[in-house]
Amino acid sequence: xSYKQQYAEILHGVIGEExxxxxxxxxxxxxxxxxHGDLAxxxxxxxxxxxxxxxxxxxxxxxKLENPLFSKVQAAGPYVNVFLNRSVVxxxxxxxxxxxxxxFGTSEANGKTIVTDFSSPNIAKPFSMGHLRxxxxxxxxxxxxxKKGYDVVGINHLGDWGTQFGKxxxxxxxxxxxxxxxxxxxxxxxKLYVRFHEEAETNPSLEDEGRAWFKKxxxxxxxxxxxxxxxxxxxxxxxxxxxxLLGVQFDSLNGEAFYNDKMQxxxxxxxxxxxxxxxxxxxxxxxxxxxxxxCLIKKKDGATLYATRDxxxxxxxxxxxxxxxxxxxxxGEQALHFKQLFAVLKKLGFDHVDGMHHVPFGLxxxxxxxxxxxxxxxxxxxxxxxxxxxxxxxxxxxxxxNLANAEQTARQVGVGAVIFHDLKNERMNxxxxxxxxxxxxxxxxxxxxxxxxxxxxxxLRKGNYDGSAFEGxxxxxxxxxxxxxxxxxxxxxRAFARREPSIISRYVLDLAQSFNKYYGQVxxxxxxxxxxxxxxxVKSVTVVLTExxxxxxxxxxxxx
Ligand code: ARG
Numbered sequence: 106x107s108y109k110q111q112y113a114e115i116l117h118g119v120i121g122e123e124x125x126x127x128x129x130x131x132x133x134x135x136x137x138x139x140x141h142g143d144l145a146x147x148x149x150x151x152x153x154x155x156x157x158x159x160x161x162x163x164x165x166x167x168x169k170l171e172n173p174l175f176s177k178v179q180a181a182g183p184y185v186n187v188f189l190n191r192s193v194v195x196x197x198x199x200x201x202x203x204x205x206x207x208x209f210g211t212s213e214a215n216g217k218t219i220v221t222d223f224s225s226p227n228i229a230k231p232f233s234m235g236h237l238r239x240x241x242x243x244x245x246x247x248x249x250x251x252k253k254g255y256d257v258v259g260i261n262h263l264g265d266w267g268t269q270f271g272k273x274x275x276x277x278x279x280x281x282x283x284x285x286x287x288x289x290x291x292x293x294x295x296k297l298y299v300r301f302h303e304e305a306e307t308n309p310s311l312e313d314e315g316r317a318w319f320k321k322x323x324x325x326x327x328x329x330x331x332x333x334x335x336x337x338x339x340x341x342x343x344x345x346x347x348x349x350l351l352g353v354q355f356d357s358l359n360g361e362a363f364y365n366d367k368m369q370x371x372x373x374x375x376x377x378x379x380x381x382x383x384x385x386x387x388x389x390x391x392x393x394x395x396x397x398x399x400c401l402i403k404k405k406d407g408a409t410l411y412a413t414r415d416x417x418x419x420x421x422x423x424x425x426x427x428x429x430x431x432x433x434x435x436x437g438e439q440a441l442h443f444k445q446l447f448a449v450l451k452k453l454g455f456d457h458v459d460g461m462h463h464v465p466f467g468l469x470x471x472x473x474x475x476x477x478x479x480x481x482x483x484x485x486x487x488x489x490x491x492x493x494x495x496x497x498x499x500x501x502x503x504x505x506x507n508l509a510n511a512e513q514t515a516r517q518v519g520v521g522a523v524i525f526h527d528l529k530n531e532r533m534n535x536x537x538x539x540x541x542x543x544x545x546x547x548x549x550x551x552x553x554x555x556x557x558x559x560x561x562x563x564x565l566r567k568g569n570y571d572g573s574a575f576e577g578x579x580x581x582x583x584x585x586x587x588x589x590x591x592x593x594x595x596x597x598x599r600a601f602a603r604r605e606p607s608i609i610s611r612y613v614l615d616l617a618q619s620f621n622k623y624y625g626q627v628x629x630x631x632x633x634x635x636x637x638x639x640x641x642x643v644k645s646v647t648v649v650l651t652e653x654x655x656x657x658x659x660x661x662x663x664x665x
Contacts, residue, residue: 108189108591109133111174112144116185119169123154142179142186143588149183159183176579195587195642196577202590202645203574207652210594212254218426219250220258222418223434224353225360227264228340229273229294232347232486234469234476234538235436241527241658242466243434244353245606248656253601258426262418263360265337268408269298271319274332275311276301290339316406323365323408333362343487350490350520352658364417368409371416371453372402380452390449400445415446423457430460432604437465437533464604467535476538489540494519496544497552501665508664517660518552519544524659525551529610549614551659557617558650560624561643562663568630570644573637582623586646589616593649597656606657613653620646 113130120129129146136145148159148166155162160183167180170187177188202209223243226236247257276297277286286293305311322329341358348354372388375381381388381402389399402413422428433443443463450458469476497519501511508514526543527536529550546552564570578584592612600608620643629639651661 107595108174108194109144112146112187115170115172115174116146116166119166120151123151136186141181141184142177142188144187144189145181146185146187147183148185191579191584191587192577194577194591195579195583196575198587198591199575199642199645202648203641206648207655209649209652210597211252214256215254216256217254217429218256218258220260220422220426220428220431221247221250221434222260222262222432223247224348224355225262225264225435226344228337228360229270229291229298230264231291231295232344234486237347237486237523238466238469238527238532238536239434239436240348240351240353241524242464242532242606243432244351244658245528245609245656246432246434246464246604248658249597249601249606249609252597252656255429258356258422258428259354260357260359260422261355263337263341263358263362265333266361266365266414267411268316268319270322270333270336271317271329272301272311272315273298273336274318274322274329275314277332286339290336291343294336294340316408319408320406337362347486347490350487350516351524352520352660359418361411361414361418364414364421367417367421368413371413371420374420374453375402375449378453380449390452392445392448395444395448397441397445397448400449412442412446412449415442416449419446419450419455419458419461423455428457428460430462431457432462432464434464434466437467439463440465462604464532466532469536469538471538490520490523492519493523493540493544496540497522500544500546500552505665514662514665517662518555518665521551521555521654521659523551524657525554525610528606528657529614531605531607551654554613554617554650554654555659555661556665557620558647558654558661559663559665561620561647561650564624564629564643565640565647568636568640570640571637573641575641575645576635576638578638578642580627582626583642585619586616586623586642589619590645590649593653600656609653609656613650613657616646616650616653620650 110130112133113126116129117124117126124132128150132147132150134145134147136142146166148162151157151162152159157165160180163180163183163185166185167178170178170185173193174190175187176190179186179188205211221243223246224236224240226232243259247259250257273294277294280300281293281297301311301315318329322333372381375390380390382391383389384399386405387401388403389401391399393399400412401410402416403409419431422431435443440463447458447461447463450461494515498511498515500518501508501515522543530536543550544552546556589612596608596612600606627639629643630636654661
């Protein structure tokens with residue numbers, strides 16, 4: 106139970122039935138200034154019932170609120186302010202963290218499912234910065250959702266279907282070399298794709314051939330299917346290297362192609378409800394009333410589209426997983442697509458659309474420009490991650506040349522730096538990509554938090570922490586740390602409700618900072634008296650920092 110809830114119960118006992126427990130809890134505030142205590146209850150709502158001025162009620166109540174939980178109760182105008190008994194409370198909070206360990210802040214399983222559509226790169230194309238963002242944000246949301254007691258199904262909705270595969274087949278058959286593709290799949294396939302577009306400018310019949318080959322693929326032609334399967338497999342091998350570096354897993358790799366035989370079902374549904382109309386030969390759902398352009402379902406030549414596959418996927422996922430919520434972690438550029446998708450589902454009468462959310466995010470910029478995989482500004486993600494690991498390795502070699510598992514630690518620090526940099530600001534913000542900045546040990550970086558945690562762990566080793574309990578302290582530095590620890594469950598709630606991992610990142614930064622203040626002021630190891638108790642507090646900080654970083658998908662080395 107939170108201290109707010111406990112205060113509410115104590116107040117409820119004194120106030121009686123004029124207000125419900127829930128009402129009281131909702132009224133309790135956290136004072137802006139610490140001179141006004143830790144929690145404050147405003148008495149305005151009671152004035153009518155008690156036929157008294159709120160100021161009078163406050164002073165009456167203050168007199169009746171004696172409790173070991175409070176070190177001081179004070180009426181301040183119409184407010185009843187309480188000061189928590191820091192010794193008692195800090196003992197309780199640290200005790201809870203140590204008893205629960207990584208389970209601190211975990212909600213009980215609620216039997217509900219969230220389906221997350223994330224990462225979702227396109228076959229035969231480089232894994233872009235945007236896909237990195239989706240992967241990292243999606244993964245964090247999955248961890249946060251699991252922490253909140255949900256079952257999570259993480260789906261990589263691969264872009265493995267569409268006319269571009271017909272074009273790629275044509276290009277491969279004309280100019281491709283098997284060996285080259287085997288050696289560097291994505292690089293070669295991208296080259297072929299680019300060449301196709303160059304040649305098609307002077308030879309438009311190529312486009313028709315491309316469409317014809319996609320048609321073959323849709324109809325299950327053996328050669329087309331074989332090529333497609335191959336392109337898909339070699340691309341996935343490359344993507345997997347990035348996922349392994351990031352430590353990200355999926356429950357399903359059902360991409361767009363998976364819905365090839367499931368689209369007719371939604372087209373039928375749309376027809377049944379008279380929602381399909383013809384427009385310039387194509388089939389569309391009109392969304393004029395909703396203030397949007399029509400949603401394209403079938404092209405003139407009968408080919409299906411991105412939106413058609415997303416409709417089929419939404420129906421399939423609901424039938425298969427019975428999700429309560431579905432998150433689509435996809436860049437803000439696709440906002441209209443998802444609005445249209447949800448609008449069409451609504452027209453179809455799918456109630457569960459209310460639990461479906463587009464989770465958009467901003468761009469990654471380099472020197473003020475969008476980082477793109479086209480126009481020469483190609484940044485292959487794997488290279489970025491490897492570079493980050495290399496820089497981390499150099500740092501370690503300089504600072505701690507004798508570190509035991511330097512290799513693994515460099516990975517955790519390098520990759521963690523990239524992930525943390527992505528997650529530290531609200532997701533809708535654009536990010537400036539700056540490797541040097543990300544890897545700094547000071548400031549708002551992943552390595553700063555990791556380093557703080559490693560330092561705390563080293564205190565535990567040096568002081569031979571023996572698992573003792575925390576005895577409680579009431580100084581400001583201890584209280585600074587303890588009140589941060591106490592916030593962790595609420596912070597998780599907020600991050601989940603807003604689908605905003607940055608709330609966790611900000612929190613671990615703040616907790617690290619409060620611990621560094623403590624460490625700067627309190628001599629943890631110097632005196633024997635109370636040493637094990639102080640180490641218990643240090644231990645609780647490592648527990649929560651490690652768990653907070655885990656929710657973000659960032660490792661927490663014990664030594665670095
Ligand atoms: N493959 C798409 C792209 O790279 C993203 C897919 C997102 N998910 C979805 N269900 N539409 O733009």
